[in-house]
Amino acid sequence: MIDFTCDYSEGAHPAILQRLMDTNFEQTPGYGEDAYCQSAREKIRSLCGDVDVHFLVGGTQANLTVIAFLLKPWQGVLCADTGHINQHETGAVEATGHKVLALPSKDGKITAAQVEQAMEEHRADATHEHRVQPGMVFIGSPTECGTVYTREELLALSNVCRRYHLPLYLDGARLGYGMAAGNDSLRWEDLTACCDVFYIGGTKVGALFGEAVVIVNPALRTDFRYIMKQRGAMLAKGRLLGLQFDTLFTGHLYETISRHAVEQAQRIRSAFLEKGIPLLFDSPTNQQFPILRREQQAFLAQDFSFCYWEKVDENRDSVRFCTSWATRDEDVTALIHAIEQMP
Amino acid sequence: MIDFTCDYSEGAHPAILQRLMDTNFEQTPGYGEDAYCQSAREKIRSLCGDVDVHFLVGGTQANLTVIAFLLKPWQGVLCADTGHINQHETGAVEATGHKVLALPSKDGKITAAQVEQAMEEHRADATHEHRVQPGMVFIGSPTECGTVYTREELLALSNVCRRYHLPLYLDGARLGYGMAAGNDSLRWEDLTACCDVFYIGGTKVGALFGEAVVIVNPALRTDFRYIMKQRGAMLAKGRLLGLQFDTLFTGHLYETISRHAVEQAQRIRSAFLEKGIPLLFDSPTNQQFPILRREQQAFLAQDFSFCYWEKVDENRDSVRFCTSWATRDEDVTALIHAIEQMP
Amino acid sequence: MIDFTCDYSEGAHPAILQRLMDTNFEQTPGYGEDAYCQSAREKIRSLCGDVDVHFLVGGTQANLTVIAFLLKPWQGVLCADTGHINQHETGAVEATGHKVLALPSKDGKITAAQVEQAMEEHRADATHEHRVQPGMVFIGSPTECGTVYTREELLALSNVCRRYHLPLYLDGARLGYGMAAGNDSLRWEDLTACCDVFYIGGTKVGALFGEAVVIVNPALRTDFRYIMKQRGAMLAKGRLLGLQFDTLFTGHLYETISRHAVEQAQRIRSAFLEKGIPLLFDSPTNQQFPILRREQQAFLAQDFSFCYWEKVDENRDSVRFCTSWATRDEDVTALIHAIEQMP
């Protein structure tokens, strides 16, 4: 059985494990104040400029910590109704006291126009003090649907956010896979020019675990470590995170392994399209969402794991195939062969 | 410079790293539902009987998740004023909405009589609905002071807790070191007989990271995974935690490495006592708290790192020396030699 | 200018003010433990049977206190997307840590089938631990749209709630106006048979302020006063609330004044219908939502205040006219006359 269910089925890139082995008996200070974290921060700064970098363990933790850090008690976070924080984090944001203000989305993205409309409606409402005040914008790129924001879309969002004094926060759980999505995909300079805060996903892109929260806006940097500790997000042996990001940002490793994953996903995509299978979302990244008939699903499920997404019509569902840094060329070849044979 | 500052300065026991290497490219389900977590659970059950076991990343996270899980909104948690949750977690418990009800303690421990008194005072207060209702008891063993509860003390606490329907929760960040503290130290059967919930510390006892929350009381087992996810405490690659605890509970490794740490600490303790240095707490575990004059501190600080604890008088402070599973025999020998030479 | 904007524009029924005058210099215990509160509770019990009754100051306060009381930390509250807690309480429920799980509604009501579907979808989702667990159902009757639940609808909701162990909570801010809505409107025995908790609105139905929270389910009665105090919902001079509800439930006053308001609203409704004006909702209660052209709005606004509701099309908006216990017959007659004259 070959597993395409998700992008966190394997361990870590071997270079990371090797670093852990090599440094295992070194003694370092805890809580992210060691030299490896410092080195990783410097490497990220070489890409992103003068930013603050904090290493957290996981994505839900990063999201809830950043959002609780940015909002005032009476504020909520605007995001796509499909957004991870609205759907798949067991109300982690609400547990910090804040409403998720969901905007309708068909492909996982929201637009600058939607944010503007939400702000104008809030302002125009004579009873706006009885409503949750929108206090920031959350986006993911890639989204849960595999789609990405273009530079123009991100810039438009950033402009509207600045006009309304809304911090813009980008969840980059699969950031590398988005950056490998094509020539006009987001670059580091787009992220730092447009976002107030974003995170660079490690868990899904080569690390054992870990996400690097990057605070771009200098006005939003004070005291973040307090809330990290409070939310259980400050790892005692912080160097484990530093070592991993230091490795990922040495010799373009993050970029290289991301490109590999996307290339494998695009091979899968092409195979489905050639077979005449429609895709639920037009994804240039590592997740593909073919719409399959029940017997097609059964056929592929003999040798491959994948993930149910949603019902499309009486006979068909969309399903999800994920690749990752760890996906083997021969496994994709086997899958493509099966797609070709599929009824 | 040899570091005795804390018990999480190094990485992990080599057997753990080897397991991570060996299994790196296996594909497993996420979120703790893999075979390694299952195997680790079974090994812990072979020691603890019919219990639920959940793997979380760190101690603050374990504490805030368990406490938020157990308390009703108007309840607080009784604990020693020295307790980690009261002092060193940046208000993590309060951030979940609950007051820490601190009881005075000189050595990190609280007594059954203190809990009983708190409950009787609450009941006797005609305005008790205007006060936070004590809803559970938190203890650590070993405590932050290196002391341990005896079986009799734990049993007495458990009895009073049951009488007042208070869940008893034990923070076992250094549980192994407490179990290695001597013949009458707590055994697994004491923990499961007395506690409703406890956690087995991995971060400080051989793991890269990870704590195993053990829910003993069958009435308190429902839906814990929901709150784990909500608080960012459900690791995507949960197998990393399963693998580590599976290794620690194979062939008595947890026990063996704990005993090593305590033996090294007792060597240090003896050296201080022979030198005529008093100890702030009478610790049979891996933390030792000598009371040193300033020039003694300066002398030892030439070659060793240790941790300031608190001022004792004009000329003296207590400091802390920690050993761990990773402490080398020769490093302790060097420290002992320095203690002997100390002014 | 005659004000039909809302149902809390005036003070209180004169009988209530008289009671406050008559008892002003009596000395009573605080916090709801006085004889007036006790008497009011007994009168409510004579209608509702063996229930617990607590007096709170306002509706948002009642909702947030009851919901925080009923839910576990990882649970959310199912309600109509139009529901007050989802729209007009500035995220009060989220500020207690809980997500509002909004179900689509056209008329302010939700159905048993919707609740069942939500529960089945939650159960069927393999990742349900990553989603907020529905933990209770919130309904209002009358709703924000002026509509009411029939006995059959409420019973169906209650049945599905019991099947899934979901407490059913009814916000009765305008309860009296709902009970006066016609022969098949909800009676006390329907409320106590179907709801676990409901509140009897005073603020909008004759009182200066105050809502009576009625806890029907015996399993949900413990410690409610603790959370009342914690949320600032326990009035020091609790007797003020007791006196008001005692007066409202003496000699059928609550019923009588509610009927008056609904009769006046139905006169307004008839006038609009006779004029050929459509209504946005089919409301048998004290709120009416005619759909008016801009010039019609301007015409009526010369002498009457009313409330903008929502845009219907390019030329028309729905607006809201409220009556209350205090609405004067001659003011409604004047309004009807204007409606007849309206362009």
Add this chain to the structure above:
Amino acid sequence: MIDFTCDYSEGAHPAILQRLMDTNFEQTPGYGEDAYCQSAREKIRSLCGDVDVHFLVGGTQANLTVIAFLLKPWQGVLCADTGHINQHETGAVEATGHKVLALPSKDGKITAAQVEQAMEEHRADATHEHRVQPGMVFIGSPTECGTVYTREELLALSNVCRRYHLPLYLDGARLGYGMAAGNDSLRWEDLTACCDVFYIGGTKVGALFGEAVVIVNPALRTDFRYIMKQRGAMLAKGRLLGLQFDTLFTGHLYETISRHAVEQAQRIRSAFLEKGIPLLFDSPTNQQFPILRREQQAFLAQDFSFCYWEKVDENRDSVRFCTSWATRDEDVTALIHAIEQMP
């Protein structure tokens, strides 16, 4: 039985009830946006200068709303360990996510030196990110012990707060009684010069209910009404609060009735002292804390209600006698007579 248990046993000053009667059928907008609230605000501004004024229902509500408004998520509030928020609000502050950082106090007051020491200790602690950051200072004047801050003490507190950027918040539940405490008691100009926020207590000083939150610091005024609504602290018929404060601040009523209460309390105080009875606190305000033997308590309890405070020694307890705006001269005379007869 004459009741000296507390200062909220009666209703309201008759002038307030009269205003409620006179205005009962006027129609006003809700939520504090009516002309009576506006007028009350102007009267308070005529005493306090350019401040924002918001009317809330009760003291716990005012405290939790202001504190949640002022603090960042990782901050706590410094206050006396005897403080109402630390003792008698069922963890209302913790329920908003914030720790109460209690400072030891013998008489209900804290000093500038204590605040300075807390700040310096926090700064000096190398692990301060693991501790709750002090984010504001809470004081009451009069305190729960009946004591008051002098101008010098308040100014010193204010200076240290400004040096450390800590908002200073004064709970004035009994503010009037403090202002009537003697020639050097706090004046309005002291409050506005020293406090960032304070509240003027109505519930205990002549109103049926209500507290006026005064925000002095212009930097802390934005969006307070959002959090009021969110915490259930925005009264629908806000005019009820406006009317009461407008009345209290017409013709020096607040001042006059406060002075009356304090004069009556001082008569009681003198009677105890003349009888040779010691007082637990040296209170110049409306609460007196004599230390009585059990048989003395029993003797007085035949005709008077008072409140148990705390055990002093084997034979004696301190008890509390409160006067208020409503205390009758002849009742105090009867009490004094009883004190003289006391065994």
